[in-house]
Amino acid sequence: MSEFTSIVDVRDRLTDVGYLPDAAIETVVYLAERLGKPVLVEGPAGVGKTELAKAVAAARGADLVRLQCYEGLDEAKALYEWNYSKQLLRIQAGGEAAAWDDLHDDIFGEEYLLERPLLRALRADRPTVLLIDEVDKVDFEFEALLLEILSDFAVTIPEFGTVEGTRRPFVLLTSNNTRELSEALKRRALYLNLDYPSLERETAIVLSRVPEAPQALVDQLVRIVRSLRQLDLRKPPSISETLDWTRTLLALGLDAVDDTVLSTTMTVALKYSQDVDKAMEHLKVPPRPEMN
Amino acid sequence: MASQAPPHVGPDGRGLFDRILSFVAALRGAGVNATQSEAIDAFRVVQHVDLADRPVVREALGAVLVTSQADRRTFDELFDLWFPIRLGGGDGHALDADLVDDEGEVDHDAFVEALVDALMDGDEAALRRMARQAVDAFGRVEGRNGQPSWFSYRVRRNLDPRTLMDTLLSARDATDDSPMAQRLLRDEYESRLRDFQAEVDAEVRRRAAERQGVEDVARRTVRPAIEDVDFFRMSAAEAAELRTQIQPLARKLASRTQVKRTRGRDGRLDVRRTVRRSLSTGGVPFDPAFRPRRPHKPELFVITDVSGSVASFARFTLMLVHALQEQFAKVRSFAFIDNLDEVTRLFDGRDFDEAIRRLTSEADLVWLDGHSDYGRALEVFHREHARDVTAKSTVLVLGDARNNYRASSSWVVKDLAHRARKVYWLNPEARTYWGTGDSITREYEPWVDEMVEVRNLGQLADFIQELT
Numbered sequence: 120m121s122e123f124t125s126i127v128d129v130r131d132r133l134t135d136v137g138y139l140p141d142a143a144i145e146t147v148v149y150l151a152e153r154l155g156k157p158v159l160v161e162g163p164a165g166v167g168k169t170e171l172a173k174a175v176a177a178a179r180g181a182d183l184v185r186l187q188c189y190e191g192l193d194e195a196k197a198l199y200e201w202n203y204s205k206q207l208l209r210i211q212a213g214g215e216a217a218a219w220d221d222l223h224d225d226i227f228g229e230e231y232l233l234e235r236p237l238l239r240a241l242r243a244d245r246p247t248v249l250l251i252d253e254v255d256k257v258d259f260e261f262e263a264l265l266l267e268i269l270s271d272f273a274v275t276i277p278e279f280g281t282v283e284g285t286r287r288p289f290v291l292l293t294s295n296n297t298r299e300l301s302e303a304l305k306r307r308a309l310y311l312n313l314d315y316p317s318l319e320r321e322t323a324i325v326l327s328r329v330p331e332a333p334q335a336l337v338d339q340l341v342r343i344v345r346s347l348r349q350l351d352l353r354k355p356p357s358i359s360e361t362l363d364w365t366r367t368l369l370a371l372g373l374d375a376v377d378d379t380v381l382s383t384t385m386t387v388a389l390k391y392s393q394d395v396d397k398a399m400e401h402l403k404v405p406p407r408p409e410m411n
Numbered sequence: 412m413a414s415q416a417p418p419h420v421g422p423d424g425r426g427l428f429d430r431i432l433s434f435v436a437a438l439r440g441a442g443v444n445a446t447q448s449e450a451i452d453a454f455r456v457v458q459h460v461d462l463a464d465r466p467v468v469r470e471a472l473g474a475v476l477v478t479s480q481a482d483r484r485t486f487d488e489l490f491d492l493w494f495p496i497r498l499g500g501g502d503g504h505a506l507d508a509d510l511v512d513d514e515g516e517v518d519h520d521a522f523v524e525a526l527v528d529a530l531m532d533g534d535e536a537a538l539r540r541m542a543r544q545a546v547d548a549f550g551r552v553e554g555r556n557g558q559p560s561w562f563s564y565r566v567r568r569n570l571d572p573r574t575l576m577d578t579l580l581s582a583r584d585a586t587d588d589s590p591m592a593q594r595l596l597r598d599e600y601e602s603r604l605r606d607f608q609a610e611v612d613a614e615v616r617r618r619a620a621e622r623q624g625v626e627d628v629a630r631r632t633v634r635p636a637i638e639d640v641d642f643f644r645m646s647a648a649e650a651a652e653l654r655t656q657i658q659p660l661a662r663k664l665a666s667r668t669q670v671k672r673t674r675g676r677d678g679r680l681d682v683r684r685t686v687r688r689s690l691s692t693g694g695v696p697f698d699p700a701f702r703p704r705r706p707h708k709p710e711l712f713v714i715t716d717v718s719g720s721v722a723s724f725a726r727f728t729l730m731l732v733h734a735l736q737e738q739f740a741k742v743r744s745f746a747f748i749d750n751l752d753e754v755t756r757l758f759d760g761r762d763f764d765e766a767i768r769r770l771t772s773e774a775d776l777v778w779l780d781g782h783s784d785y786g787r788a789l790e791v792f793h794r795e796h797a798r799d800v801t802a803k804s805t806v807l808v809l810g811d812a813r814n815n816y817r818a819s820s821s822w823v824v825k826d827l828a829h830r831a832r833k834v835y836w837l838n839p840e841a842r843t844y845w846g847t848g849d850s851i852t853r854e855y856e857p858w859v860d861e862m863v864e865v866r867n868l869g870q871l872a873d874f875i876q877e878l879t
Contacts (some may be wrong), residue, residue: 146470305478346598403590
């Protein structure tokens with residue numbers, strides 16, 4: 120269980136761990152492996168970007184190291200930090216006798232280094248999948264740091280020396296496209312756009328994730344969700360919403376969708392009330408009397 | 412299939428090399444910014460994939476040559492031309508036996524029947540086959556030089572999508588279906604019909620490319636990228652695409668208009684971080700930490716002409732206003748025709764279409780005759796809102812400055828320029844028409860910081876890029 124050997128191998132192993140890839144996904148994952156390049160995955164929320172990283176890690180028998188990005192994320196949170204309080208303790212415990220040089224070398228040693236996700240992924244002995252989630256949220260400065268790490272797979276820590284990765288992690292970056300990433304970062308990576316899946320693929324995904332769901336129900340739900348995606352909604356339903364909806368209906372003991380079911384459970388798939396109204400109108404479901 | 416050499420590779424493999432080079436050149440020509448290093452990557456990736464597997468080749472090249480979804484559409488269309496799914500066709504013998512009558516002519520009814528069957532099944536391979544045959548059967552025109560050519564509009568005329576839809580819906584006994592089931596069925600058929608139409612278009616392009624050379628066809632038929640589409644000539648699908656593109660731009664615009672956050676020791680002392688830092692120096696605060704200054708919130712005044720003459724532009728500017736307001740609190744928007752009204756509340760966190768509906772019904776935009784009157788609108792703005800414009804504010808005016816020969820009241824713009832940090836004017840007309848006819852750009856232009864031509868998304872992006 121290590122590297123992927125062919126595109127078919129990617130497909131089989133991802134399928135085995137419960138992720139159904141399409142042609143684009145399996146090709147890009149395979150090429151990323153061969154070329155040693157990171158993959159930048161873009162697409163709407165809930166189409167399985169993060170899931171893909173987890174599946175790749177599971178399929179390769181690798182550890183998953185996840186760096187969740189947010190505005191204001193900096194080196195200390197993402198790369199490494201010195202354990203100040205422990206260093207201070209060491210200084211105080213050292214007593215008068217300890218020579219400064221020894222002490223200096225000592226407190227900037229391995230023991231006092233706090234590894235953050237990026238450094239951990241670089242130094243891992245085992246095969247690792249590094250997931251940098253929602254990279255579009257980070258500041259420009261941090262993007263530059265990422266660039267450096269992704270091109271050299273090495274980090275320089277001033278007191279410590281250069282840390283070079285023993286083996287290259289498989290890197291996946293995800294973006295919800297809230298802002299344009301820098302061209303330089305995009306060029307370092309293979310671009311993969313994940314969109315809503317085809318009817319067949321979505322049905323297969325739901326059936327594999329919720330095996331107890333009856334085929335007829337899944338068929339119907341997937342069709343409804345697809346129909347809703349054509350509307351101009353604030354938040355169109357994703358695969359994760361289809362899954363939630365299926366599970367909800369199962370929990371309620373329902374095995375078919377009619378107007379009543381639709382008007383009572385639509386909120387599982389749609390998060391805004393005006394979206395629900397639009398959907399109801401589109402599907403020609405009469406509004407429930409008590410809602411008027 | 413596997414034993415056959417794929418159509419896009421020459422016997423020596425040299426063909427592929429040239430193909431990729433000219434493909435990259437065509438991408439650049441169509442506005443996809445594929446760099447040298449990406450072209451080199453393209454050669455690297457094709458070594459790792461089975462060249463006979465066309466979808467894989469497509470995805471592999473797409474992964475390295477494309478860096479945004481907007482470019483992917485152009486990529487796909489060009490890919491179909493440079494790496495066609497098959498060669499030849501169109502020699503008249505390609506029709507199935509049951510689609511022609513005894514004299515070898517196309518049997519229209521039989522064809523429609525077969526097509527409707529394929530559409531109901533939704534089998535992609537069968538639909539692709541029908542699309543190819545449809546081009547053979549109906550799209551052919553004999554040229555003067557004896558060379559046939561093919562046109563999609565002829566196919567559409569013979570296989571009208573609306574008639575097909577009616578046939579599809581009546582072919583199924585839908586009487587017991589609920590309205591919802593019927594709607595779902597309709598949506599499904601619609602998407603299949605669209606796929607069929609796209610296949611027909613692709614087939615026509617492919618054949619044209621074979622006759623006239625790919626470069627020529629690429630230049631003529633590949634639609635311009637969404638950034639380059641003129642706001643005044645935009646299809647419904649393009650307008651929808653525009654909506655998704657405008658969000659990041661709005662965010663950028665708003666963040667550009669705010670004063671840059673300066674790092675440095677000008678904020679208040681951050682006691683917590685200072686103490687923490689002092690731990691590394693034995694409790695002596697050598698290196699005090701300061702809080703960053705709070706960035707000032709962008710204050711944006713958007714004044715938009717929504718009259719008939721700029722209707723399609725107005726739709727776009729309102730989209731921009733909506734996107735801006737969704738992300739930033741301190742945006743105030745005003746719309747005018749010959750009267751000006753504040754419309755901020757209409758766009759606050761509401762659905763865009765709903766906002767447009769309320770704009771026409773609730774906002775008080777017409778005073779006299781419903782032709783734009785910049786002079787009056789600006790005066791109303793000055794009277795009621797100018798005192799809110801401060802040195803922190805940026806004012807954006809969106810409109811063509813075609814004033815129906817009325818007074819310009821340009822002193823308002825001058826006064827606003829004095830009060831505000833910056834005043835920008837975005838004009839949807841080509842620069843060459845400025846100042847012609849009833850356009851009074853000349854009277855406003857001296858007072859604003861910049862008047863820019865914004866006829867498409869690309870120009871808007873450029874404008875935002877230059878703001879600092």
